[in-house]
Amino acid sequence: MRKIEKAFSHLNLQEKWNDKGSADWKYERDNKKILKSDPYLIATYKELVEAVAQISFYNQDYVLFFRGQDQDYKNSEDKTTILPTIYREREKNVSITERFEKFEEATKGVVKSFQQNPNKFAGTSDLIKYQELQWAIVQHYNIAETPVIDLTHSLHVAASFAQKDADDYGVIHVLGMPNFTNTISYYTNEEVAIIRLIAFGPPKASRLFMQEAYAAAPFPFSTLVNKTDINKFDFSRRLIAKFLIPNSEDFWGEGFTRLPDRLLLPEIDKIRDFLTPHLIDEDAFWDYFSNNS
Template sequence: MRSLGNTKLWCHLSLKSGERNTNKEIRESDPAKILNFRELVQTVAKIANHNPDYSLFFRGQAKDYTLSSGTSSFYPTILRSPGRTLIKNELEERYETLEKCSNDLLAKLSELKIDNINKLKKFPELLWSILQHYEVCGTPLMDFTHSLRVAASFALNDATSSANIFVFAFPYPNGTISYSTEEELLNVRLLSACPAEALRPHFQEGYLLGSFPARVNRKQPYLDFGRRLIAKFEIQKKSFWSRDFNEIPNTALYPSDDKIEAICEKIKAKL
């Protein structure tokens, strides 16, 4: 994917300085501390207003994962190898697993006569998005959401004290699956990609993004989503939610009786 490069961006650092910063400066900076959900919404609204050329997407994480340089880093699951080098053979095996799981998923959806799966047969990225979202195997895609409430709930529900919200700048999506050749990005709108029987995506407002072209033969810095980071915040579990703005519980984010989850669990069990 293309980096935001040396473009000066209005970000979380601008709240105090009033100045714009580069993506490199943003990635190397400390997160801004946010007291509550209302403040987060108002702050992100300012960032969106000052960066109208981008559509903002969010991730909630328990911590800020950084490179040895202290730079925030976000690699898709198929490329992750904490503390060691990802060798070429291992990456090829992961892609083989992904292809096997994709074929298995499509076969099971067909067997159960799940409605409207023609697009899944044409675009492998749509199958990948389901496998990624249901955590079946590593894929070249990464989960994002358009909802700050969803991102904050993910970050804080299992946190002990604090967590992080990350804001990313991407091209505006324009369909079920958007390919941006200029930015070298693909964007899957999960609600449109998934069958109606998939309950989880409807409660998480999920999008899956990846580099385009999607398949690579080795891990490269240009595949790091940190290249699109525009802001980062630290939120405190104790003070963040209120009566007016409460969290989404895990029981809602991961609804029961999800037929697609049941299929994915069977595929995952084979691995």
């Protein structure tokens, strides 16, 4: 994945708002400084919208996407990391190859379930045809570790997720992506693919639409199992800004409120219900697919 070497970031805003007499705030900051910096504390949602508006204005070559998290995760070099789940060090004795074998098995199992479903969902033919959509569904419904990350175009959704599991503060990451026009867009120069789930996912997948969901993956896909290039698959290479927001109702101010879990993760989701028998218990999930593959 190509790195955004320099960008107008939260560091620029911090300097602009803290030092009115300096013109240096306009100069773009390099990726290393952005990753090593602390998120910029924002007190209210209105301030967040205004900050992102300026970030967008000074980064017109990119489309901005957002991720809300409970904290700013750092690697051993004290840099922000946004690795897809399949590359994260959770089980050190499990190789990348083994993880991809499990991921591929899960994907095949999900596809077979949709194929064998007598009551076909709208969008089933696309899901069976396009592996990128299969990957996004496996990722978005937490079926297995994947090389895909979840993104949203909605700052409101991202801020709600940032508060969802946070203690005192949550974090919003702002990522810069190429302009896109298709439901799946591939960028050879940028080495990234973007899946527009709100237009491509099955309409009964309520979660995708409530979250204004997109997904992104490193590209080309043939390189993804290359364990020597894991750092190239880190989406922090596309990070433009990061903000810290308080986990409180006061943050939202008048007219806004955090989207509740019942909207972010709606109970009425036909795709979730269809997949649930395989997701309740991981052992049962793998037993099911090993016996039906």
